[in-house]
Amino acid sequence: MFIVSIDPDECSGCNTCADGCPAHLLKFNGEKTEVAGEETDCMGCESCVTVCPTGAVSINEM
Ligand code: SF4
Ligand code: SF4
Numbered sequence: 001m002f003i004v005s006i007d008p009d010e011c012s013g014c015n016t017c018a019d020g021c022p023a024h025l026l027k028f029n030g031e032k033t034e035v036a037g038e039e040t041d042c043m044g045c046e047s048c049v050t051v052c053p054t055g056a057v058s059i060n061e062m
Contacts, residue, residue: 002044010056017048
């Protein structure tokens, strides 16, 4: 099981991560992008980690 989290202090709100998320878990809230679904629905593909320019996204495997 994978758990995704976004550090709001590091997120610039570019929303690039959300565009590529196959689980549609990441949503722009008007200022920043946040985990808007069940964080455990993350498939662990790490697409969001790869595209994030600020290193704000982290994936943890349980
Ligand atoms: S690792 Fe993949 S499935 Fe999980 S939040 Fe990132 S893009 Fe979505
Ligand atoms: S790619 Fe990184 S900086 Fe851009 S919205 Fe996602 S978490 Fe924030």
